[in-house]
Amino acid sequence: DAGVIQSPRHEVTEMGQEVTLRCKPISGHNSLFWYRQTMMRGLELLIYFNNNVPIDDSGMPEDRFSAKMPNASFSTLKIQPSEPRDSAVYFCASSLLGLVNTGELFFGEGSRLTVL
Amino acid sequence: QQPVQSPQAVILREGEDAVINCSSSKALYSVHWYRQKHGEAPVFLMILLKGGEQKGHDKISASFNEKKQQSSLYLTASQLSYSGTYFCGTDGGATNKLIFGTGTLLAVQP
Numbered sequence: 001d002a003g004v005i006q007s008p009r010h011e012v013t014e015m016g017q018e019v020t021l022r023c024k025p026i027s028g029h030n031s032l033f034w035y036r037q038t039m040m041r042g043l044e045l046l047i048y049f050n051n052n053v054p055i056d057d058s059g060m061p062e063d064r065f066s067a068k069m070p071n072a073s074f075s076t077l078k079i080q081p082s083e084p085r086d087s088a089v090y091f092c093a094s095s096l097l098g099l100v101n102t103g104e105l106f107f108g109e110g111s112r113l114t115v116l
Numbered sequence: 117q118q119p120v121q122s123p124q125a126v127i128l129r130e131g132e133d134a135v136i137n138c139s140s141s142k143a144l145y146s147v148h149w150y151r152q153k154h155g156e157a158p159v160f161l162m163i164l165l166k167g168g169e170q171k172g173h174d175k176i177s178a179s180f181n182e183k184k185q186q187s188s189l190y191l192t193a194s195q196l197s198y199s200g201t202y203f204c205g206t207d208g209g210a211t212n213k214l215i216f217g218t219g220t221l222l223a224v225q226p
């Protein structure tokens with residue numbers, strides 16, 4: 001079975017540019033999570049979806065960040081405009097059950113974003 | 117609120133034991149443990165649910181004390197493959213959000 005697939009794996013962009021990160025969850029999973037990892041803040045939960053509906057986006061840093069899940073097999077995280085402090089590894093994870101407290105998270109390999 | 121892990125880092129020789137602690141200021145429904153190797157994604161180790169259960173996974177086990185809002189991960193007879201950063205993830209139950217702890221870097225040397 002294919003795991004969670006993220007693209008791009010690496011992105012280098014200049015400040016002010018739009019960045020779109022993509023995620024394909026494991027087929028059949030109905031919960032999807034976006035995390036950001038930095039040395040300073042560790043693994044931060046940005047937003048999570050259940051059955052394609054955003055449930056909690058309180059971790060999204062600011063209006064520059066937006067996330068969508070148009071269907072069960074695809075999600076995007078967009079940053080517009082990007083800033084150097086957005087540089088991080090962005091992980092997407094999916095879970096089989098609707099309740100994360102009873103299901104393990106399967107992580108993608110991450111998208112490493114560098115904003116110059 | 118992010119759970120706090122201790123120690124921040126630990127260096128072991130192969131065969132030695134280690135304990136990693138995870139403490140939350142909020143009531144917990146469950147605790148997850150994940151291991152992340154350098155440059156890779158976190159990988160699930162185990163989930164402990166409310167009820168004070170202890171789980172085992174080869175020579176890695178964990179306990180969960182919901183009254184104290186704490187969990188501990190026990191690594192016995194450590195192997196080189198145990199090296200990595202260990203994260204606990206806590207869930208308060210009300211929102212189903214999994215919040216990860218500050219992380220513990222474990223290095224096992226030959």
